[in-house]
Each structure stands twice: as C-alpha cells, then as structure tokens.
Amino acid sequence: MIVQAAGRRDRIGAKYGMWLFLFTEILFFGGMFLLYSVYRSEYPVEFHASAAEENLLLGSINTAVLLTSSLFIAVAISAVKKGSYRLSIIFQVATILMGLAFLGIKSVEWSEKITRGIYPNSPVLDKMKMGDILFFGLYYVMTGIHGIHVFIGICVISSMVYFTLTGNITKENFSKIENTGLYWHFVDIVWIYLFPLFYLIT
Amino acid sequence: MENTASEYESFYHGKGKYKGILSWLMSTDHKRIGIQYLVALLTFFSVGVLLGLLIRLSLIAPGKFIGQETYNRVFSVHGIIMIFLFIIPGVPVAFGNFFLPILIGARDVAFPRLNRFTWWIYLAGATLVVFSLFAAGGAPDTGWTFYAPYSIRAKANITLAVTGVFVLGFSSILTGINFVTTIHRLRAPGMTWFKLPLFVWTLYATGWVQLLATPVLAITLVFIILGRVFGVGFFDPSKGGDPILYEHLFWTYSHPAVYIMVLPAMGIISEVIPVFARKKIFGYKAVAFSAIGIASVGYFVWGHHMFTSGMSDTARIIFSFITFLVAVPSGIKIFNWVSTLYKGSIVGSAPIYFALTFIFLFSIGGLTGLIIGSLEPNLQLHGTYFIVAHFHYVMFGGAGFAILTALHYWFPKMFGRMYPERPAKIGWFILFIGFNLLYFSMFILGYEGMPRRYFDYPPRYFPLHLVSTIGSWILAIGLAIIAGNLLRALFKGPKAPADPWGGRTLEWTIPSPPPTENFAETPVIRD
Numbered sequence: 001m002i003v004q005a006a007g008r009r010d011r012i013g014a015k016y017g018m019w020l021f022l023f024t025e026i027l028f029f030g031g032m033f034l035l036y037s038v039y040r041s042e043y044p045v046e047f048h049a050s051a052a053e054e055n056l057l058l059g060s061i062n063t064a065v066l067l068t069s070s071l072f073i074a075v076a077i078s079a080v081k082k083g084s085y086r087l088s089i090i091f092q093v094a095t096i097l098m099g100l101a102f103l104g105i106k107s108v109e110w111s112e113k114i115t116r117g118i119y120p121n122s123p124v125l126d127k128m129k130m131g132d133i134l135f136f137g138l139y140y141v142m143t144g145i146h147g148i149h150v151f152i153g154i155c156v157i158s159s160m161v162y163f164t165l166t167g168n169i170t171k172e173n174f175s176k177i178e179n180t181g182l183y184w185h186f187v188d189i190v191w192i193y194l195f196p197l198f199y200l201i202t
Numbered sequence: 203m204e205n206t207a208s209e210y211e212s213f214y215h216g217k218g219k220y221k222g223i224l225s226w227l228m229s230t231d232h233k234r235i236g237i238q239y240l241v242a243l244l245t246f247f248s249v250g251v252l253l254g255l256l257i258r259l260s261l262i263a264p265g266k267f268i269g270q271e272t273y274n275r276v277f278s279v280h281g282i283i284m285i286f287l288f289i290i291p292g293v294p295v296a297f298g299n300f301f302l303p304i305l306i307g308a309r310d311v312a313f314p315r316l317n318r319f320t321w322w323i324y325l326a327g328a329t330l331v332v333f334s335l336f337a338a339g340g341a342p343d344t345g346w347t348f349y350a351p352y353s354i355r356a357k358a359n360i361t362l363a364v365t366g367v368f369v370l371g372f373s374s375i376l377t378g379i380n381f382v383t384t385i386h387r388l389r390a391p392g393m394t395w396f397k398l399p400l401f402v403w404t405l406y407a408t409g410w411v412q413l414l415a416t417p418v419l420a421i422t423l424v425f426i427i428l429g430r431v432f433g434v435g436f437f438d439p440s441k442g443g444d445p446i447l448y449e450h451l452f453w454t455y456s457h458p459a460v461y462i463m464v465l466p467a468m469g470i471i472s473e474v475i476p477v478f479a480r481k482k483i484f485g486y487k488a489v490a491f492s493a494i495g496i497a498s499v500g501y502f503v504w505g506h507h508m509f510t511s512g513m514s515d516t517a518r519i520i521f522s523f524i525t526f527l528v529a530v531p532s533g534i535k536i537f538n539w540v541s542t543l544y545k546g547s548i549v550g551s552a553p554i555y556f557a558l559t560f561i562f563l564f565s566i567g568g569l570t571g572l573i574i575g576s577l578e579p580n581l582q583l584h585g586t587y588f589i590v591a592h593f594h595y596v597m598f599g600g601a602g603f604a605i606l607t608a609l610h611y612w613f614p615k616m617f618g619r620m621y622p623e624r625p626a627k628i629g630w631f632i633l634f635i636g637f638n639l640l641y642f643s644m645f646i647l648g649y650e651g652m653p654r655r656y657f658d659y660p661p662r663y664f665p666l667h668l669v670s671t672i673g674s675w676i677l678a679i680g681l682a683i684i685a686g687n688l689l690r691a692l693f694k695g696p697k698a699p700a701d702p703w704g705g706r707t708l709e710w711t712i713p714s715p716p717p718t719e720n721f722a723e724t725p726v727i728r729d
Contacts, residue, residue: 010312010387012387013312013383013386013387013388016312016382016383016386016387017312017313017316017379017380017383020378020379020382020383020413021375021379023413023414024375024379024413024414024416024417025417027414027415027417027418028417028418028420028421029421030417030418030421031417031418031420031421031422031425031451032421034451035425035436035447038444038447039442039444042444043442120428120432120433120434120435121432121433121434121435126441129442130441130442131442133435133441133442134435134436134441134442134443137434137435137436137441138436140434141425141428141434141436145424
C-alpha cells in the first residue's frame, strides 16, 4: 500500500496523471477524427480530389522531422537518467529546433494555400463543392490544433532545458522530463494519423 | 476523540506564506480549496434560483414582467449557470476536495498545485461566462445546449460563453485526473479497494467520466467557436456540415455529464444512510460496482436525447434498450439503501431527512426517465414540460438534495459548528412541498402537451402554470430558511464535537474543523 510521505515525490503517481491526461487528449482529437470519418464517408470523391492539392513532399519531410524529434527527446531522457546532463540539454535543444522546423514547414504550406485563396470562409473556398469546403476546413482545424500542441510542447521542453540547467531535473528526479517525453510522443503519434488522412488518400 | 481546542490548530488558522484573501487563493490545502469552491457554487446556485424564479414569474403572466427576447436569455442563462457553474463541478470540487483525502487517510490530493490551478481556471471560466451576460451583444439565448446552427449565427455573446464553458471543462478534466490518481496512489495502509468509503468509489467513477467525456465537449465547443470566429462550417448545412452531428457530439458529453452530477450525489447518500440507520450498508460491493456500471453504461445512451432529431430506427431501438440497462445499477443502489434502512434504528436528524427525500425524488426522476427512454412515449413527450420536470427531479431532487444532505451532514466537520435541527427540518418540509408543487405540475403540463421553452401558451394551461409558480415561491422560502439556519450557525452555532453523528469513516476520527494536514500520523486501517 502506498503512503504519501511529506516531501517525497511519487514518480508513479505523476506518470498516472500524465497518462490520464493523454487519454483526455486522445478523446479531444477523437472528436475531430470522428468528424473526418463522417464527412469523408459522405463525400469520398471530393476528399480524394482535395487531398491531391496537398504538398506531399513537404508533408513527408515534416513526418520525418517529427519522428526524428521524438527520437531526440527519448535520447535526452535516457541521458538524464544516466546523469549526462550536457548531452541531455543538447538533445532537448535539438528537439525544440525540430519542433520549430515542423511549424516553419507547416506555415509554408498554410501560406501557400492562403495565397491561393483557400481558407475557411474565403470567397474561393465557399464557391467550391461542399466536400472540398469540409476537407479544407478539417485540414486547417486538425493541423492547426495539432500545431498548437506542437507549440505547447516546444514551450514545455524549453522549460525542461531550464530545469536541467538549474539542477531541478536530475537522474534521481526526472519525472518532469519523462512525462514531457510522453506528451511529445503523443503529439508525434497524432501527426502519424493526420499525415495519411490528408496527404496520402489521393 | 474529543476536540481539545488548545492542542491543535485547524486549517482555518494554519500559517502559510500569504495573509488575508491570498492565503485562500494561493492555498494548496484541499480543504481550503474545497471551501472556496463551495462558496462559489452556492453563490452561483443562488443566482440560478433567482433566474428560475423569474422564469416562473414570467410564465404566469407572459409579457407582463419580461419580454420574449429577455425570456430566452433568462432561461438560457439559468441553464448555463446551474449546469456548468453549479451542478457539474458540484459535489466533487466542494465535498470531494474537502473529504476525499481525509476519507482515504491522506494528507492532500496527489497534485495539490494542480488542484489549486483547477480552482483558478474555474474562476476564469466563471468570469468569462458572467462577462458574456453583460457585454454588448447580449446574454446567450440559445439554451444551455448551444445547438448548432443557431449558436453559430446568433448575435448574442455565444463565443464568450462557450469559451467560458470550455475553460470550465478544463477545470473539470484536471480535477478528474487528480482524484483518480489520488485514489490509486494515496490510500492509507490497509485501505484496500473494498474498504474504501462508498463516496470515494463514486468519486472514482466520476473521475473517469470527467476524463473520458469532457474532452468531447471541449472539442465540440471549439468547433462552435471556430464556426463563429473563422466561419468553419462543420455544423452549417450551407457549407456541407451536419447540425445533427453537433447534437451527437454534444450529448456524447452531456449525457455522461448527468452521471458526473448524480454519481457523487449517490455517494453522499451511501455515506449518510448507514450512519443514521445505525447499520452497515447493505450490499457494499453491489453499491460500489453499480457506480462503475452506471459510469460505463452511461457512456452509450446519449442517443436518447435525440429520438426526435432524426436517427435510424435501429439506432433508436438500441439507444432505448441501453437506456433501460443503465436504470439497473441505479435501481440496485436504491434497493440497497432501502435494505440498509430496513430494521435499522433510524436516527431522525436533519441529514437523513434530506437523504430520504433524495431517494424519493430521485426515484420519481428515474422512473419517469424510463417513460421517456421508451420510444413511443418519447415521441409524444419530447420537447414538452415532461422533460423539464423529469430532469429537475433528477438534477435538483437528486443532485441538489444530495448537496443539501452533504451540507447538513458535513457542516459540523467543515466549519466546526453545530446548527439547530428544528429550523433545518422546517426548511426541509417547506422545500419538499414547494419542490413537488413546482415540478410535479410540469409532469402534468407536459403530458397535456405544453411545449418547453415557450414564452406564451393557450389559456387552458394556466391553472397548472399558476400552481407551479406558487410552488417556486414556496421552494424559495424553504431554501431561504435552510440557508439562513446554516449561515447563522456558521457564526453563532455551538462548537461541534469530532463525531456528532456516530460516523465510522475517517473524517470523524479527527477534530472539527480538521487540522492543516488532516492526520497527526498516517492512520492504519484494520478490518
């Protein structure tokens, strides 16, 4: 039986909390995936046609970037556990840079579409077929909310860098960065689903 | 154990870093957070009651007191405040926060700072909702359900209100995470799962529902906000969207939310009945598992809110069937409470009056739920006052009376004072009469075809509307007596002993009000 002792940290408890939080995130994204499934089964032709508009090259690069960043954060956590704090900081910063690169590439994709007049409520988009309106609506909302999660992840990892520098994260006390890693992997996994749904269904 | 005032310092006097109001707002003590939540909840409840009275007043003379537009806003705001600011956070944040750690023998919840954070974002969300009432544009007039596409096009401050509810949802999710983790990790030595007080079991089930249902509401509300701000038309038929899908997503949360409201309420009743019947609870495991049963089956019945919205017959039959299933665990609880009372030597103190009333009113609410859970009557009664009566019996007669039960049961522990019994019982009696006049008339009105949400109606409905409104006044008098009695006791009541009722759970082993870290040393539970 587990007792709370004053001042003692409960690493397993913290992990419970993080996993429960990730459950809620899955359901949050689940709402969006549900809309996607309903509307794609309603407008299969338009969805396939619209997906051809996506930039497959940039999408693939972004997938690679995000997967690599997940590797980096995992390395950073292992480094902390082994006590190599300098190495850990290098890999944390690398993760942050990868995250920023992801957002940068995403913004290139978005602005390219926006200059062509494709964005929610735009005159161009509203003239298109209903399936197209929904596809691009879902594209902006799902990648946008995913992007917000990436951004939050970057902020959290930045504070982990700070905590590692100040000795707040050590090889005895690493649940903060471990849970950050879980979150980052989750964000990564969401993208693994978004990528085929928007880029590969042509 | 008796209180010896000089030997300990209660959590009201504990010294922290901050003074004055900050010593409350910055506190991570689960008891202080619970008390703050309780004050906020009861404040919003009072506002909701006043709005409810205004609705009833308008209905006996449509147009005399408030106009049609205002009427729509008043019933919407009544719903939004009562549901999102009062009854959904309700029992867990106030009584759960205060008693969960004590009941399992812990010093605090698993994440005390996260707990404080939920209180802050509750305040932020509540501020947004209140702000939406007074900002230019006007208070929401969509009803508390924010049905699309009207909610996407309405002129009123829907965006503000919906953002507020989104933030409140966050608070609810984090509370759920905190409680589930606390129950898993912080039980005292010997406090095995089947020794947990039943209130803890229901908080556990509720925690899971909060976790698994609230995010669905969150994303749905995000869609509404995106629809209003950026013109994303997921629920807008002119852009290919489907408004029915909004209803599905909304009720996927909002039906389980009914169990967020009522499960912990049932937990309170399961604590109070055995104490005042002077018996152990009958069928402990059945009551515990039925909480889990309600939580899991309750996830799959949302469709019964939409029988008239457009759904295939197969879907309707399945949803109707599962709705009947979810009544089974509720029935198990009712039978077990009654069996506990059977041959008990019942002590007639105020809390048991409220608890017994809960059983009575909740049974009416539950059984009428079966009437409208069946397809054929539903098609007749959906959208009438029958529904209004039904959910007020469940929400107010159920969850509301459980909160009153908890207030009277735990008042001595929370505030260290006793209240006089007589005024509490007089208040209870008047409230009970008023409640039934107010809401039972609505069953009949609904049965006769009075549509809900309507501002005006044909004269033949007038007599029952009048009875209902008179009931609302009697109910308000009852509530005022109860509130006045407790408020007076708060300042003038005699000091409460550690265990005024003869309770067996851990909170009665420590002084009233509890010391800052609850237990001088961690309790060890033996049989």
